[in-house]
Amino acid sequence: MKKTILIIGGTGAQGVPVVKALAxxxxxxxxxxxxxxxxxxxxxxxxxxxxxxxxxxxYDEMTLRQAFKGINGVFVNTNGLAIGEKAEIYWGIRLYELSREFGLEHFVYSSLEYASKLGNFQSKYRCFLDAKGKVADYISAQPTAPMAWSVLTACTYMESLTELLRPTPDPSDPTTLVFAAPLGSAKFPLLHLEDYGKYVRWAFDTPARSNGLNLHVGTEDVNWSDLAATFTEMTGKKAVYKDFTLDEYFSRGTVPDPERKVGHSADPNDSTLLTYRESYGGFWSCWKDELSKRDYDLLDEILPTRIKSVREWMKKTGYSGEAKSVLKDYRDRTVMRKVSNMT
Incomplete structure (x- = not known):
């Protein structure tokens, strides 16, 4: 009989390719x-x-109990940008517990880097990545029987090059596009979303291999100067990389409302919530200091057909640097901000 997989977070940028790969x-x-x-x-x-x-x-117990009836496995991608760090940790663990209670065969968790842990718990690295990393540590401490578990640790989507990371015209020379990031000379890992769905499919298809594995997935670690050069080569458009300080980065308006708390559906008075300035500051510090590495040889073995470079992705998608909405949460916040500004 066909197995049924429940998807938590299935309508988001990451979840849609997961659904498509499984179906x-x-x-x-x-x-x-x-x-x-x-x-x-x-x-x-x-x-x-x-x-x-x-x-x-x-994020409702009774709803989940109804949804868990008759399923064999679950893929979990919680939204910490919406619910906040505390709730994301709670629901990540609670979803694992419910999966054990309902006798599921396989629990697959979508994680991110535990930046604070990688940075020896220094405050400069604390960010929205941490909640998923904490849940991944909890899952990794669990037995691999009777229920298999797998963790897929993702990174920034390559598709964000059309949104949060897209190039913008240089104010002093509008014919030149600027890829701006507070990265210095560091390499920044990017992940093609369609391939992420295929990694999840691989995890469910091959539990003998994926059970007990925290697989760090990505497409390529990209130097931003090389990104600009590749963009110019592929499109014919002049582009440069500009390294900014964090203050300069936030002043550009790339991150909406930097003083707003991360967790837009959480209590804004919760003192444990970070601001977007604090959280994205830790995010960029993690990557600038290159705290995380990926085993691309292993990823080639698992998914030989994967997109292997930003150049290949640009060619496949016809990338031109134009704006395109990818992150539903980011799009919803932007709309909410525009409405708020009009009232």
Whole structure:
């Protein structure tokens, strides 16, 4: 009989390619939990054979108990930018506990780097990545039987080059596009979203290999000067890299409302919440100091067909540097800010 996989976070930028990869043939049924079954993202997924939409709040115990009935495995991608660090840690662990209670065969968790831990818990590295890393540590301490577990530690999406990381015209020379980041000469790992879905499919397909594994996935570690040069080569558009300080980076307006707390659906008075300035400061510090490495030879072995470079991705997607919305949470916050500014 076909196995049914529940997806937490299935309508987001990361979740959609996961759903598509699992539903790409007749091996799995896919159940996607979402707050709004009538949203465009949910409706698009519902047209895929083998995909069913379960309307409800993924951060509600009773809703989860209904969604967990009759499933064999679960993929979990919680949204800390919405619910905040404390809630993300709680729900990551609680979802694991429910999976054990319901006798699931396989629990696959979407993680991020535990930046503070990699940086010896120095405050300069503390950021929104940490919550998932803490949950990944908890999962990694659990037995690999009777329920298999796998952790896939992602990094920044390559598709963010059309949004948060996209180039903008140089004010002094509008014919030149500027890739700006507070990275110095460091290499920054990027991940093609479509391949991420395939890694999740691999984890469910090969539990003998993926059980007990924390796989750090990515496409390429990219030097931003090389990124600008590759962009010029592929598009014919002049581009340069400008290294900014963190203060200069935030003054550009790339991160909306830097003094706002991370966790837009959490209590804004919660003293444990970081501001976007604090959180993204830790984020960029982690990558500038190159605290994390990926084993690309292992990734080639697991997924030989993967996109292997930013050049290959640009060619595949026809990347031109134009703006395109990728992160639903970022898009929703931007809309909310515009509405707020008009009232």
């Amino acid at each position: 790409s043939d007749a091996k799995y049924n896919v159940r996607v939990i979402t707050r709004n079954a009538s949203s465009k993202e949910a409706q698009d997924l519902a047209t895929i054979p083998g995909v069913a939409i379960h309307e409800g709040n993924a």
